[in-house]
Amino acid sequence: MSRSIVRQSKFRHVFGQAAKAEQSYDDIRVSKVTWDSSFCAVNPKFLAVIVESSGGGAFLVLPLSKVGRVDKNYPLVIGHSGPVLDIDWCPHNDNILASGSEDTTTMVWQIPDHTPCRPISEPIVVLEGHSKRVGIVKWHPTARNILLTAGSDNLIIIWNVGTGEPLITMDDHPDLIYNVSWNYNGSLFCTTCKDRRLRVCDPRKREVVAERLSPHEGIRPMRAIFTKEGNIFTTGFTRMSQRELGLWDPTNFEEPIALLELDTSNGVLLPFYDPDTSMVYLCGKGDSSIRYFEITEEPPYVHYLSTYSSKEPQRGMGFMPKRGVDVSKCEIARLFKLHERKCEPIIMTVPRKSDLFQDDLYPDTVGPDPALEPEEWLDGRDEDPILISLRDGYVPPKSRELKVSKKNLDLSCPSIAFFFFLLLFCTFSFSTLVSKTNPFFFFLSFFPLPSLSALLFTLPLFSCFLSEIQSLKATVLSQEKRICDLENKLSKYTNGTV
Known part of the structure; x- marks a missing residue:
């Protein structure tokens, strides 16, 4: 009798392909600041890229349909007095974007559906609470108007953008914070820090509930993200400077679920996680390849699938939410690769002969509606994201204005x-x-x-x-x-x- 030695998975043959030249975004001056962020954020409506600018910080926001060469006079989003370090689209409003900068402020912007005639220079709200540069901005996955920021002052502040006030401040980190990731329902978040510790934090209790010293033995920066099941996927370096990935159970940090060495490159691996397919895409800064893995409950738990390779190295990467992919072409992911002067979409597909909707590839995914109001989340309530079906495709709604009602007068105005x-x-x-x-x-x-x-x-x-x-x-x-x-x-x- 013969037995199968090949693992059965519908994602064993995921195929990555770059978009055609006319579908790229050309002549974009990508930022050259030395900060390990992705420099790119994308949603079903817009592509945002942090760009070089003189006399302050700026980023470019383009409608997805505006492909080709970008006019050098195309209006930018300006307002920061220092370089922009991180940007993040609101998951509940495709026209709202947050930006963190070296000028110690975080700004929230309303992006119009129409092409602006002049640069956008007035944010909806300016969040001031950090004493040093703000390098991380992360929206809450389920609660409306909740935004997390982390700065070089080692502080984490959680804001209610609707009122412009800080809700929670945490100072548990003694050194620079490398990255922050919310879990699936936003009840916890994990962080990696320059002190080589991986922490799991409960923001409403204002405490660290679990931590692990040196999940990767190297001293170079680490990254960590929550999986849908509640485990933590990490990337880092070994003591011999080899790149490494790991999977951890936060309830038992003693031993990793899986630990895998990759190569000896110097670039920090940026992980992008798809909760619908349990796939992780690893994009190293300076690499010319994208590796992707599948996380399962079977040993060895993290399964290597394949690698997309190209000739040019990447400066950064953006990851499209699942509601923005083309289901008619069996597209399961779309990444936006930043070159030195352009942005190139990379399309990941699972080849199928049928033109019908593939239910197994597209389970119900996270929709744009928030599951909680800020007050409900702050009172201790947790809800999973509200899911939508992609059977008939996804059509982004029209622009909805974010109204900010500040409780106190801002005398700095x-x-x-x-x-x-x-x-x-x-x-x-x-x-x-x-x-x-x-x-x-x-x-x-x-x-x-x-x-x-x-x-x-x-x-x-x-x-x-x-x-x-x-x-x-x-x-x-x-x-x-x-x-x-x-x-x-x-x-x-x-x-x-x-």
Whole structure:
């Protein structure tokens, strides 16, 4: 009797192929900052790439359909006074993106569906809490408007973007934080640190619940991500500087589930995980290849599948969420490889003869709707992501505006500071007037009654002025969109007559 010695898996023949030259994004000046981030973020609507810019930090946001050569005058997203180090799209709103910078701030941006005529320079909200550069930004996978930032001040801050306030601050790390990864439902996150420790943190308890010293014995940077089952996949270096990957059970850090040596290259391996297929794609900075593995419950647990190779090395990599792939072509993943001057899509497919929808390749995947509100998550509630079917494909919804309602006045804003001092001036003038008109009220000027009266008098005027500013801003935005539409129509007519 013969027995099968080949492991059965529908992903044994995943085929990687670069997109055609006309489907790439050319003439992009990719950032050259020395920071181990992916420099690229992508969702079903947009491609964002951190680029070189003089006098501050900037990144480029392109609609996915705008392939080909990028105009050198294409509007950038500017606003940071230092180089941008990390960017991340909101999983619950395809038009919202967060950026961290060397200027110690994190900014959240609303990206319009139409092509802007001028650079985008006004973020929705600026999050200020770090004293050194912000190198990591990560959105919560299930709760609305929850954003995690980590800086070189060794702090982790979790924000409510809807109010612009910090919810949780953790200072458990004594050295530089290399990366942060939420688990599937956002109840925990894991970190790797320069002190060579892998930590599992419970943010709502503000404590480290598990840690492991030197999951990889080398001193070079490590990376760690949670799998859907709750295990932790890590990449690092051995004592002899060989690259290594591992799989760990956070409830028992004594021994790894799997440990595998790869090669002797120097580039840090960036892991991208697909929870629907349990596949991990490893992209090394400076490499010209992408390795992919399948994680299973059978030994050796981490199974090597294949390698996509090319001639040019990669500067960074973006990973498309599953709802952005083309199910009609059996595409299970799409990565966006950054070259020195362009971005090239890499398409991973499982060849099938049938044109029908492949249920086994596309189980229900994470959708764009949040499962929790910020208050619910902060109170201790956990929910898995809300899933959607890809049977009929995914159509991104129209732009939804993120509304920020700050609880406290920001006196760093010049206009708010001006009205604050105007309010104090009115209060003082009212007190002086009352005391001069009637000597009896001279003594009342020392009490909060005149101040309260002046406050009640100026608040309606202040709110009226703010509403006028908001209506004026809405008018300007609508006119800007109208001008862009007219310019696009004019260019079409011009191209048609030439």
